[in-house]
Amino acid sequence: MTSPLTSLPKVSVLTRRHVVTALGASAALAGSRAARAASAAKGIYPVATCSYMVMFVAQGLGYFKDEGLDSRLVQGGSGVKTREIIASGQGDFALADFVHPMLLTNKGRPCKALTAVDRIGAGLQFMIRADLYAQGITDLAKFVAWKRPDGRKPLVGVSSIGGTTHVWSSYFLEKLGYDGMVTWLGVGNVDTMLGSLKTKQVDVLINTYSLVGEVERQGYGKLLYDGSDPQNWDSVIGGTVPVTVNYCLQARIERDPALVQAWTNAVMRAGQWVDKHDPEEIYGAIEPFVGSTSRESNLIEIKSTKAVGNPAGLIDQAAFDRGAKVWFREMTGVQRLPLDAVYAARFAEAAAAKYPA
Known part of the structure; x- marks a missing residue:
């Protein structure tokens, strides 16, 4: 099979510093808000690939900080290990496959997806x-x-x-x-x-x-x-599916809904920023997080992941139903759940209202 990997046009390299500088207006807006103590929040991602670039952008461009969060990102090592970290309470939010919050919910640790970041699985x-x-x-x-x-x-x-x-x-x-x-x-x-x-x-x-x-x-x-x-x-598959989601424990939602909303706001802003910027700019924002693979390889992945992104972040019933045949089968061990049992739509809806695409 012929590889679809093609050379991207050569343009000037945009560093993370350039990107952050370009977003000075956003930082100024954040600085004009009423001062408040930053809330600590730890985000977990499975591995250092561009599939998780929305979380990296939110961190790299200061969107978590804008929302009043003192955020820290930690590599889990895999989707399963990421799930275990969230279940143990050692992490607050995760970005991984939708199957993980479903499994935790099945096992008595109720979880909710907050946003979907894609419409097609980008890592197959x-x-x-x-x-x-x-x-x-x-x-x-x-x-x-x-x-x-x-x-x-x-x-x-x-x-x-x-x-x-x-x-x-x-x-x-x-x-x-x-x-x-x-x-x-x-x-x-x-x-x-x-x-x-x-x-x-x-x-x-x-x-x-x-x-x-x-x-x-x-x-x-x-x-x-x-x-x-x-x-x-x-x-x-037959159409779009929310494959990768931003999620947290239901207990976190109940304990601090304002923190959950702030995290969701930042992730949604990051998704919208990715949608509107080219691969070189995106790479400039996330480069510190994806150093195990070359710039050229990362640009290819950024382009493909961006193409299947879901900047609106919302999950609809039809897309969920298409994914159900993959999630709810013997191989995964996931017991069937309705959408509202594993999706707290109000956070994405509030974020979308605050930051319309």
């Missing part, structure tokens, strides 16, 4: 070892039919078992008729994911465009299948 790029691609294994059908030298099924690496990539890519394989034909492995964060493919510990790695850019640039991997391609996505 299947990368195969370059040596296998050179042997003629150039599509999914050939890959799942291939056996390792010891006769075992092919090994497929994802950040974590039960995380975003695993949930969605396993559904794709089921619908394409390849259920049970691979062995899944959780291989961790960006560095260990890349290392697992490079050292042939896995045969295919599934993650984002920035990792595709790295493996192809270094020559040890090739793009095999792109589940995020709109044609592939629609053929399997």
